Amino acid sequence: MxxxxxxxxxxxxxxxxxxxxxxxxxQTLNPYYQEIVSKVSYDTILSNLQKLSNLGIKEPGTAALNNTADWLVEKYQSYGYTNISRDNFVYNGNQLSNIVVTKTGTIFPPKYLVIDGHYDTYQGPGINDNGSGVVSILEIARLLSHLPCSLSIRFINFSAEEEGLIGSQHYVDQIVVPTNMNIMLVFNIDEVGGVNGMINNTITCERDEDTPTSNNAASYSFTDTLVNLTQLYSNLLTKIYYAYGSDYVPFQDAGEVITGFYESNESPYPHSPNDVLENMSPAYVTQVAKAATGAALYFAGSQAVNTSYPLQPQExxxxxxxxxxxxxxxxxxxxxxxxxxxxxxxxxxxxxxxxxxxxxxxxxxxxxxxxxxxxxxxxxxxxxxxxxxxxxxxxx
Ligand SMILES: [Zn+2]
The missing domain is CATH 2.60.40.3080 (Immunoglobulin-like)
Structure with missing residues (x-):
């Protein structure tokens, strides 16, 4: 030609x-998913953010970090989860834990949707970085707890992210690679708090543009799907950017397929004592949690048990x-x-x-x-x- x-x-x-x-x-709007997403609660998000404020600066070696780990375990237990474990590792002489919660799939249990976000902080209480991601994941876990999903979901709150992705690298090296864990997608949520006083109406959807390139096309496609789901289940606008500097990196380096959420107004407060509730927007976090819940339902293949909804096809x-x-x-x-x-x-x-x-x-x-x-x-x-x-x- x-x-x-x-x-x-x-x-x-x-x-x-x-x-x-x-x-x-x-994807089109699924009324069953919509009903679940409508239960994402501003009040629950606000009270969990306030609890994380009270817990203090969560650096390795602090009581605050250990207390936050204990609080997360109690939270997941209160939502009805029983398969909760600590993936322990030592960093700079401190015993640290990733909190790992498994919800077993009903149709294809060996395959996982991983939903993750770190709970450690640096030089401040970290209410945006990454309290905002932690409370979003808690909302997903709360609402999906008793809903049958085709795939297994693994919620992971990593530790020592701020020290250089130590917890997630440990998890990939010790669990994902040696057990050949069958992961469909890693969905990372980090710093989605927005900036108080600004118009927080856009979320950045992150995709893998880095080496190895074998997993990039799938990451692009899932991220396009995440964009569409965000528009369906929240009032947020979207933009796409490359993934960097968070817990998805060890996964994508190991060949796994990743996507992520990151705030669009990049806050100046993380990694400082000013990363506090007053400097961010709980209303924005609520919209992010709605988008993330809609995405989790879709990616995990949740199916209505209530027969007033049509059975969703296995998509x-x-x-x-x-x-x-x-x-x-x-x-x-x-x-x-x-x-x-x-x-x-x-x-x-x-x-x-x-x-x-x-x-x-x-x-x-x-x-x-x-x-x-x-x-x-x-x-x-x-x-x-x-x-x-x-x-x-x-x-x-
Ligand atoms: Zn972070």
Whole structure:
């Protein structure tokens, strides 16, 4: 093909991809999720932030850090969790603990959604960094405690993040890598408190743009999904930025797929005695917690037990890359058995189909399909189906 024409065609396809980005993203408002998200409580968030204020400066070796760990364990217990453990490690002669809470999935328990945020602080009480993330995670844990979810969820509050990601690096080195932990996605929440006196209406959604690059396309796709879910379940605007300097880094370095939330008005107060409740916005944290709860429900594949809601299909969380050229890949939340994948063209004709018997193979060769807009349909053996649109780009 003439190179100039090829460029024009590529531009048209990219335009198509952007124009149809809402359709491509695939999620629509789920009334069942909406009802749960509506229970995210400003009062609960405020009282948990006040408790974290009273606990003081949470640096390694302080009673405040140990007391905060104890308080977190009590909180998770009060929400009904029984699988709570401490991942202990020694740093600078101090015995420290990551708090690890597991909620077992109902359909695909070996696969995990990790939701994490650190609870240690530096040179201040850290009510924004990262009290805001901790109370957001507590809200998700409180509201999802008794809801069946297809995937297992692991809530982790890391310690010694401020000392150089020590707790999360320890967890990845000692648990994730040696046990070959099956993680669908790591969702990190760090510093989402906003700045008192400013208009706090935007959340930064973070994605992996770093090496290794093998896990970046999936991170981009999940982050696009997070953007869409944020718009569905909160009143926040979104922007996308690269992930850096928080507990997702050891995970992404080990090849795991990550996404994250970070405040858009970057507060000047973290790592100082002024990182206090009065300098941030609990109302903003409440919106962040709503977005995060909607995202957690979707990513973990929560299904309504109340029959007044339609049973949700087992949705693939994402397909990637999008546009795709040679190979289309997907991450599926739940597979109870075999499934069939069909590629459907604009006229409704079936272009390709393939049966899958295991969840380990999640890709299809699309190199011989013409460039254009397609739907990929997943038919699960329990009768559910799911359709996601994608753009087939030009072969490189
Ligand atoms: Zn932080």
């Amino acid at each position: 003439n190179p100039a024409f090829q460029r024009i065609k590529t531009c048209l396809l990219l335009f198509f991809a952007l124009f149809f980005s809402n359709l491509l993203s695939g 693939p969380a994402c397909i990637f890359p999008n546009p795709a050229s040679n190979e289309l890949q997907w991450k599926i939340q739940t597979i109870s058995g075999s499934y069939l994948v069909k590629i459907i063209g604009a006229n409704g004709q079936c272009i390709a189909e393939k049966s899958y018997t295991s969840n380990s193979e999640c890709s299809m060769d699309i190199s011989r399909i013409n460039a254009g807009l397609y739907s990929v349909l997943f038919y699960f053996d329990n009768g559910n189906s799911m359709s996601v649109r994608f753009v087939k780009g030009l072969n490189p």
